[in-house]
Amino acid sequence: MDTLNAMATFVRAVDLGSLSAAARELRTTQPTVSKAVAALERHVGVRLLERSTARLAPTDEGRVFLDHARRVLDLQAEALDQVRGHARAPTGQLRINAPLAIGQLRLNAWLLDFLKMHTAVSAELILNDRFVDLAEEGMDVALRLGGAPPPHVVAREVGRSRRGVVASPAYLASAPRIRRPADLSRHEVLRFAWAASLDTLVLDGPRGTRETVPVAGRYRVNSSMAIREGLLLGAGPGLAPDWLVQDLLDSGALVRVLPAWHAEPQRAWVMYPSLRYRPARSRMLVDALCDSVPSWPGFRAA
Template identity: 55%
Template sequence: MDTLRSLQCFVRAVELGSLSAVAREQHTTQSNISKIVAALEEDLGVRLLERSTASLSPTVPGRRFYERARGVLEEYADAVADVRGESAAASGLLRINAPVALGQFRLNGFVQEFLRQYPGIEVELILNDRMVDMVEEGVDIAVRLGGELPPNVVARRIGASPRLLVAAPSYLKAHGTPQAPQDLAAHEYIRFAWASSGDALELTDGTRSVTVATHGRYRVNNALAIRDTLAAGGGIGLCPEWLVQDLLAQRKLRRVLRDWQGSAQELHLLYPSRRYLPHRVRLMLDFLQQRFG
């Protein structure tokens, strides 16, 4: 049995979710790929893949074996590139997870730039606002906002975005402009539905800190919806600058209480805690740190 090829076929089967897709990629037949993976399972004495007419997925031991096998193949590829003097070359699949709004407004553009720079690399960008299990879901890099981070990962802090009070000119014209933090209590305050602090809003002017009790009839668990609501004149909100800076530049939103801000929103790059990081992962980590910074 050609162990290296067996590992390659198995790893790509997990990543592509189909033996036929692996066959097309390797310019061979599906039955040939099936025989190679079956021989690997027989050699290991473990069932690695659950097969059906509609889908293919790794078993529990198959998922664990996939993580180790992928690392072996990546180390081998880097070793080959190094001995050939091709250390600058990079290839393979990168899975990145990020919050929806950050992905749409910033990360998507950065990934397009990265792909132009490294034509041998593929990227799957998965956007959602939940905290993923990086190992279980095969994520190489997760981009996370805020200070709460999951255990068992390595976190690289790459920056922080100021959080500003903003509102649409139409709202301020209709309801007046707050002159002090305490005035916010009389306004419609639009906030994230799952904010741990609830209606309590903490602000600072750099020397003093205050906590204001806000009130709002609308709460939503999506940053893009908050952005749209504020632009439509729904109320006042505290937003990270990256989310609203284009609307501020277009004067569709205005700063409120310019001397006061919320705590900065921290940005981290996360990756699984493991000894070996593939070359492409290191390249993307450094690239995103530079761009976000």
């Protein structure tokens, strides 16, 4: 049995959630993949996968083996990189994770351009708004937004995005005037569900002033794209990072409310697992993101 090949097949089957998906990616048949995984299970003496019609999932022993298999495959890639040096362009697949909204609005198009420049590299972009354990889920790189990253990853802050109150011109034309932060209390403010502080906005203003404003509203949603759409539809004012609405501000579809006031900026981080060898393709992607994110619409250098 080709143990390394069987381990690679097992890892991809877990990552993709099915034997047939792994077979398609590896350009082989589903029975071939199934036989490779079964041979690996016989070799290690335990069952590694729970097979069901819904989704493939590792057993408890399979999860332990999965982590070790990733390390072995990383070491193999490192050995090949060291031997080959820089004689050829980076190759292989990247798995990248990012939040839905920034993935759709900014990262997706950028990544497609990146692949045009590096034709020997392929990419799998996984978009979701939950915090992903990069090592456990086999991610090479993640782009995340928010506060300080967890200690088990390596993180580089790559940009910051101003956060301010915005609204549609149509909403402002029919709503009470907003001249100062306290006026927001008279409006139904669109808010992000699960935010650290749902019922107040903390805004910094001219000459170092700061105001904490109680806000209310009947609508909260856990999607940045839904907040964006709600603002466009005139559902109310809302606090938004510039990267989410910069194109709408530029076109006039949204306008800044209280432009002299802003909340703490949103920080952008590029992260990768701290315990994994990073092949050349991963290092290249991280460096490219660090160079590019500050120039994306709505961002500035950290």
